[in-house]
Amino acid sequence: MINDLKTIMKIQGISSREGKIAAKLKEMIEPYTDEVSIDPLGSVIAVKRGKGKDKKKIMLCAHMDEIGFIVTFIQDNGLVRVSPVGGINYVAAAYSTVKFEGGATGIIVPEGRVEPKDIAPDKFYIDLGVSKKSEAERKVKIGEGCAVVSDCVKLYGKRYVGRPFDDRVGCYVMIEAAKRLKETKDDIYFVFSVQEEVGCRGSHAASFTVRPDIGIAFDVTPSGDVVNASTNQTVKLGGGAAIKVKDSSVMCDQKLVSSLMELAKENKIPYQTEVLTYGGTDTCSMQTVAGGSRAGCISIPVRFCHSQSEMIDMGDVEACIDLAVAACTAIL
């Protein structure tokens, strides 16, 4: 089971360069849905037609893009300057190995004598191990993307660490849910969105195309069980599916939130309540685009989000899959 997740984590796709991961996800969702297409920005939109009367459109959405960097400048000495794509934690990124779209490898490092408090994007560069601009230009080009290398290692029990669980684990939850779903009353749209990390842009466009009645995002949420976490971060790793009430981009539909909680109780699915004081998800675009929809989010708890050591608990992932299946078959 974890192998499918590992497969989609290995394929690089930073925001706006999701072509390869989109092709893989399309291939994986195709057997379980009736129609699949890729929209102008690159999002995969698949639909499983419902058999009921007065069908609603339920849109499930997880983003396929990951954070990374984009090459902006190659210096005479062959060092490569990059700009962040999405919210990079530079403390975490320092001295990591990065892989470029074209296949080149390098390490991202801070300039000398940069104190931790002075860390800023323009104080970083990528060393390709070359010593001349011409050598660097043979390996990478301006505008090319790269990301910290992917990884997935089992720790203890159901816990895994690596990257990018944000948000390939959400994509995985949707694919597993599609596999387990039997006949439904409503049309279920499986949307794997692009460009979430740079501002939920892919889901903005896709929501216009789908125009859902109900939208449910599947994304990661920071786990509060780490040393010195904010006291109002109550989500715990291993505590089950996190049902979002709010983040700084959205106030979730109250009725949908309570329906999801009821469903979890009925089906004995472990769940917890997520009230996030920051962050944003595709939930917000599903809620507000076109005529708007009733939107919510089932979150997968993750420790150390946006680092190369994101940690998840497969028990939580299972809970999210079960809740997704329950939600698609229930009357919301």
Next chain:
Amino acid sequence: MAKGLELLEKLCQAFGPTSCEYEVADIIEAELEGKYDEHITDFIGDNIYRIKGKTNKKLMLSAHMDEVGFMVSSIDENGYIYFQTVGGFDVKVLCGRKLFVGDYGKEKISGLIASKAIHQQSWEERGKATPIDKMYIDIGVTSKEDAEKYVSVGDYAVFDSDFVHFGDGMIKGKAIDDRLGCAVLCDIINYIHENKITPDFDLYFCFTVREEVGRSGAVITTNRIQPDMAVVLESTAVGDIAGTPEQKRVAKTGEGPTVSVMDYGTAYLPEMVEFAMGLGKKYDIPCQLKKYVSGGNDAGHIHKAVGGVKTIALSCPTRYIHSASCVINEKDYDSMFELAKHIALCKVDETPLK
């Protein structure tokens, strides 16, 4: 002097701060009379000129008409006018600048942005930029009553700045961001008209409002047209000025329009970047990748509108952007026109839409 540059001069000299773009729209309407198939306007002031194509694939070409400016917020007992900025400014470029104050359809009067002379400044104030709320516009009157004969709260102001050719093929003027884009769009329409071309794409030339504040013009226009592809014509800051480290040099003047890879509003699709750069190469038009991620433009709202629109941004490298003296290279105007024209006249099958 190329005809396009004469039009650019006229457009740059027009009074058109954000939400008061009517004078610019009037000039464009006069310039384009009889050269289009359809003219669409909306309640907010956007102007769309359509030239029908052989196919039903819609290409939106967009430039914004508004410029950064000021709005009168209060007039004091001495007739001094306090103001707020409309759009993004570096306050350091404001002091001592001549302005035109007024509104659409109203006579514009001269004024200047003033603040305390160095003699009257405290030691703490010296050497620091005067904050906006300590600056005022002096229109040469001595009482509130006199000032109110000419100016009302809610009136606008823009820089009073000549359009000058200088140096080695350079131009200096205000509002080059984005009257240059408007002039290029007009030039493409003129070209299509003069050569009696029927383009492959159904072309929508969009002169949008309110880019500098909120970008609502682009949002409304895109929702109305629902284009298949979009090209945004803009101005961009350059880095070929003193004190900028090489890795932060966005682009150089004289080396053609920039093709954006990423800015704060848009992560451009690689196939669109390659398409634009490829056309430049094919037709031998100078163009360059925008090498530093900064700024944003109407593309940010266009590309994610409706079901998603494949979007390109071409920008003319502009020194001292958002000041009274923006500086561009004439050659870049020509290159931008050529590249945008070739995109507009491209066959649908030769674009990433195929």
